Amino acid sequence: MRYDLDDLRLFLHTVTEGSITAGARRMHLSLPSASARLRSLERSVGVALLIRGRRGVRPTPAGTTLTRHAREVLAQTARLESAVASYTRSPTAPLVLLGGGSAMHRLIPNALVSFLRAYPDVDVTVCESRTPRTLRMLADGAADLGVVLDDEARDADVRTEPLGDDSLVVIGQVAGILAGRDELSYDEVAEHPLVGLDDASSYQRWIERHLGSNSPVARYRTRVGSLNALITLAASGVGLAVVPRRALDPDLQLEVCQLRDPWARRHHLLAWGRRDRGSAQALAALADRLRRAQ
Known part of the structure; x- marks a missing residue:
């Protein structure tokens, strides 16, 4: 058979x-x-x-x-x-994968663990990149795959497919000021001390770009360089934090509230580049790992 x-x-x-x-x-x-x-x-x-x-x-x-x-x-x-x-692949031509700050936290690392173990002879270059830049690099043939945001990729001139929800939530200490709340607006969140990511983060820049001119000026007690550190600070009660829901470890003890603002509802897309090099089978396998890393 x-x-x-x-x-x-x-x-x-x-x-x-x-x-x-x-x-x-x-x-x-x-x-x-x-x-x-x-x-x-x-x-x-x-x-x-x-x-x-x-x-x-x-x-x-x-x-x-x-x-x-x-x-x-x-x-x-x-x-x-x-x-x-591996006998025909150039060792200097790794696959190039781009993604924003939230995708870099859990989605892309989880996919890479599975892929790199299964393909020991295929290398992957991973870079944090905002959606507009990622789309340009994919269209120019400078990257193979990208994880992008749907609201910034509506007119993308590359192939895309749905990858998963990336909506934002606000988190805080268990039994803290969020206790008993299901959702609230960003303006309500900004009434309390916050912790956030530093200015180099594409995720933090995305949030600030979507805030209206009438949004209150938030007081950040500190800004850090990673979502891991941000979530740890919020869980300890230092301040509230706005993070992607998918970035949260389900075993971590937190108060979690949905953000009511329309801009907080967002989705990831998997976007494909326009270059034809390397192993098509390996590229397809990396894409499949990203789909399964939800």
């Missing part, structure tokens, strides 16, 4: 997402095409692999077994391709 690797990837995406539609989207296929490929896979193995229902799909016992072995096969294939590609 022979298996098509793209069919296995489609099957894994479908099982992971619990939806053929979502699996098709991950593989950049139409729904009819994805459905046909999955049914062809089932016919070739001679057993049902998916239980289809109104709310999505789930694997049959045979599908669960295929899922486990398919992951192993694709991981081995990725290592094989990476090893062979």
